[in-house]
Amino acid sequence: MTSLTHAPRAEKSPDVLEPARRGAGFAGLAWLTxxxxxLALFSSLVLAAVLTGWMAYLASDMTSIYHQCHDTLCPPGSPQLETLNAPFGPVDIANKLLLAVQYLPVLIGMFLGVPLLAREYEQRTLLLAWSQDVSPVRWLWTKIVLIGLFVAALTAALSAVADHLAHVLHDVVGGSMFDGTLFLDSGMLPLANGVSWFAIGVALGAAIRRVLPAVMAVITGFIGLLLTVQWRYPTLMTPVSRFSEFSDAANHDHTASTNALVIKAGIQVGPGHVVNLFDASGHALSYAQVQHACPNFLSLSGKASLSCLVRNHFQQYVEYQPGSRIPEFHLILASGYLGLGVLALAAVWLLVRRASLSAG
Known part of the structure; x- marks a missing residue:
């Protein structure tokens, strides 16, 4: 009797076999995702846990020092202020951590967004993935929803703690919540930004179809958008403007609160050159008028020159954003970030529909 010889079966990748074993439904796609x-999901979880825990600890530490200073700015020369401002002290580390949170969305786009489709294109595994029982569109949206929810959960936790740390840092150092990192890391903006850059990363990966070029595109786009936001956000709404006497300006009354963002203020005085200095009636002053009211103005000390300006009821023209507008600014920026994310997802859907019959 002749024995039968069976040809060896071609082995399939475990990533392809497991969805078939588990079924082509949601559970199978979740396991495949x-x-x-x-590796990227676990690394993101660890990084988020470290940042969240560290920021929570710093916020608690600085709050304790703030209470020691009777819930106000610690006086100059006090041991509490020296502790806060020491090299690698709480304030220094808090600023660095908030800066890290500000740049976290670019990492999300690079390591969670881009590989979702770009790696499949690059390794030419899309034909195999899309030839299973699951349609390309269902395969795409299931993976996007699963990873997107993961990103949203992590960035929501980070946003909540970063917002708390930003407010504590503002309490102990002063300034305005409208300024730089404090503004961009509060109001749950990291959540909106992180989800948006995940979607943008997926879209760039789908369009470029190569991981490294898509990653470079994410970095370039993120830096460009960040610089644009930092440049334009102070004027997203028409600033409040008014004449302010120097006694008011010295006491910061024109800002109504320490959280105001001053856009235009300050004076310039030189021979034949006076900028933004007005009399009590709001008329621009000439250099001769300044000299008449305040002889030898340029040689006066800062305190003496200010005293002369106050005595003559001189004014400057001030433009600023009141601190009460911060929630509106956060809403505008968050809506913009999420709008970009929605556009990116629409682009991904169109790209996958057109490429549904070909992996490369």
Missing amino acids: WRQHR
């Missing part, structure tokens, strides 16, 4: 992205 974890299998393919587990």
Whole structure:
């Protein structure tokens, strides 16, 4: 009797076999998503946990010092202020952590967004993935929803703690919540930004189809958008403007609160050159008028020159954003970030529909 010889079966990748074993439903796609992205997901979880815990600890530490100073700015020369401002002290580290949170969305786009489709294109595994029982569109949206919810949960936790730390830092150092990192890391903006850059990363990966070029595109786009936001956000709404006497300006009354963002203020006085200095009636002053009211103005000390300006009821023209507008600014920026994310997802959907019959 002749024995039958069976040809060896071609082995399939575990990433392809497991969805078939588990079924082509949601559970199978969820397992496949974890299998393919587990390293990036686990690393993101660890990084978020470290940042969240560190920021919570710093916020608690600085709050304790703030209470020691009777819930106000610690006086100059006090041991509490020296502790706060020491090299690698609470304030220094808090600023660095908030800066890290500000740049976290670019990492989300690079390591969670881009590989979702770009790696499939680059390794030419999309034909195999899309030839299973699950349609390309369902495959895409299931993976986007699963990883997107993961990103949203992590960035929501980070946003809440970063917002708390930003307010504590503002309490102990003063300034305005409208300023730089404090503004961009509060109001849950990291959540909106993180989700947006995840979607943008997926879209760039789908469009470019190569991981490294898509990553470079994410970095370039993120830096460009960040610089644009930092440049334009102070004027997203028409600033409040008014004449302010120097006694008022010295006491910061024109800002109504320490959280105001001053856009235009200050004076310039030189021979034949006076900028933004007005008399009590609001008329621009000439250099001769300044000299008449305040002889030898340029040689006066800062305190003496200010005293002369106050005595003559001189004014400057001030433009600023009141601190009460901060929630509106956060809403405008968050809406903009989420709008970009929605546009990116629409682009991904169109790209996948057109490429549904071809992996490359």
